[in-house]
Amino acid sequence: MKFQYSFVAMSLALVGCGGGSGGDTSAPTYDVAGTIVSAGTLLDTPVCIDLNQNYVCDTTEPSAKTDNAGKFSLTSSDKNVLTSTILAQVDQGSNQTLRLAAPGQNLATGNTVNGVTTLFAGLVVDGKTVAQAEEIVKAQLTDAGVSLSGTVMSNAEASDLDKLEQNTVALLAAMQPQQMTKGVALLAQSLSFQGKPLASDLLSEAEVSAFAEEIAAVAEQTLGSNDTGAVLHFADGAADVAEVQASYPGQDAEYGFDKEDKQTSTGAGFKFVKLDAQGAALAADATEWACTMDERTGLVWENKSADASSVQFKDRLFAFESETFKPFSKDVELAGCKDAGDEVCTTSQYVEHINKQSLCGIAGWRLPTYRETYDLLDFGEQTLFAPNDEYTPYNVYGFNVKYFPQQTIGSPYLEYGAFWHSDFTFVNTSSQLVDAEVYFPAIISRGVDRGTISLVDIRSSNTSADADDSYQFPIRLVAVKGQ
Structure with missing residues (x-):
């Protein structure tokens, strides 16, 4: 695509930057650590920094694997790991993979990755900032009667968001990577289906399937450039x-x-x-x-x-x-x-x-x-x-x-x-x-x-x-x- 961002100059905080003083000329390194929050066995779940935003952990991207508690830590000399999408490929069995993500926030530690954070990652991939994504998601939660103290991102594991998490994970599991590039943002902008808010009503299997097909159809229409x-x-x-x-x-x-x-x-x-x-x-x-x-x-x-x-x-x-x-x-x-x-x-x-x-x-x-x-x-x-x-x-x-x-x-x-x-x-x-x-x-x-x-x-x-x-x-x- 032909995007131009010459009007912005961003300064990246050197969080987790290695190397010391005293004449050490080695290249700095950057750390990203956090926890994948998902049902099932998480041991050895691949986690990567999705630099090209294709919702796939490519071999050229910085990566690591989780421990049994879903914790991960990776180190890279590429400072973009601090601000790029964190992606986890969770094995669901039967050759199915659930892809969960979170937007990079310049955090060396404390990154949470689950269904709710994936909504934010999708909006950021679509061109929004984390602050703008917060406004979009929180406004819909308010309409659904869900009130949080603090930001949605900082409360991604809150019990008040359990239904939203379950519905989102079910819908993400039905998406292919090529559909997610646009589909996750579409989902985040419309957290309801046929009058049912995803934050307050659990969708049936049939409704999940219908909603996923609807998202995929729109996403496939708007992928080109x-x-x-x-x-x-x-x-x-x-x-x-x-x-x-x-x-x-x-x-x-x-x-x-x-x-x-x-x-x-x-x-x-x-x-x-x-x-x-x-x-x-x-x-x-x-x-x-x-x-x-x-x-x-x-x-x-x-x-x-x-x-x-x-x-x-x-x-x-x-x-x-x-x-x-x-x-x-x-x-x-x-x-x-x-x-x-x-x-x-x-x-x-x-x-x-x-x-x-x-x-x-x-x-x-x-x-x-x-x-x-x-x-x-x-x-x-x-x-x-x-x-x-x-x-x-x-x-x-x-x-x-x-x-x-x-x-x-x-x-x-x-x-x-x-x-x-x-x-x-x-x-x-x-x-x-x-x-x-x-x-x-x-x-x-x-x-x-x-x-x-x-x-x-x-x-x-x-x-x-x-x-x-x-x-x-x-x-x-x-x-x-x-x-």
Whole structure:
């Protein structure tokens, strides 16, 4: 995938770091120890640091085996062991393996690995921070009537979570590794099945099987990713060219879908399909369509409107809102709903509105994640904006214009084509932030700087009333076909 995280510089605490003073030049080592909490015989259970996040202990990854009590300890010269997923492959007999995980938290000792921590690991693999995962899981526990003193992660073995643990383990046991990459996060975001909260009701075997099949079906639709869209090569003393340059080997255009599976309709490796308002596929040359399906990822993207009076207008602004974040009143006042005279002012209100319409036959529309948004960028797109576009310094589209013709200017304060996604950064403190603010990594999707990130502060409902507004952005929703 083509993710860019240049806006973050993390300092890893050297927990468990070996080596001493006095001129010792040996490489430092890092320790990770903890306990696997699971039913059955745990002696010699393989435990590894899942560096490539594929839910398999590969031979190249740091590993160890547990004792009879499920305790493990491993040492590695790779400092990433402190922050990467801890994975245990528990033998269930009959050639079945239960994969349990926990997110790396810079802990040299005291790591607990069970079904509950696996939910957190899945959300972190999906791009969330541990703090964000905590909010997601704890909100669902509260709805289910489960109240914990302290964090869920620190109470992963609490008796109040016994039902959640049993249900989660049963569902994990039904998943294959390739399904878990997306499936664990999907499970963590929906800890209920047919109205039964997993934290308060035990599922029957039939319900476990049905829920596992449902998760697997969605996970398999959303496992792929796109190439960058770059199909030209840098050349000495000339404009970018299609031919491979021996003097500059290893360029992006030499690899991936853009080289091996180039599409006529996009000019790159992207595989898009236009959909009508009911979700039926249209011809590539259709002039009107409601949504665009990405065949590489299985995601469906909302098509925006050029009509300024439409709630789907490409440049209509919204204030950010989620279950755990309520918008600053001044951001709401500057949203497009005020001029339109309707009540669709925030991102959550817009999601609800579009889902009620069942756009393209889908009722599961949501904000895209950071990764999904970034993955859609086409770094090879060369189409310029219309001649009357006044924002000429940023006149290159960020997405393939044949399938995404209506692309936003962005925020009035940041006219680089950014729109809302669901992920905020894990930066909790900064000299630039005031109380009740969080950082939003706005993805620049317009112009020559597309793909870079601008961190902007977003103010919440807890911001002082005398503060100025922060930012409002447009929206482009995403969904999985059939949801």
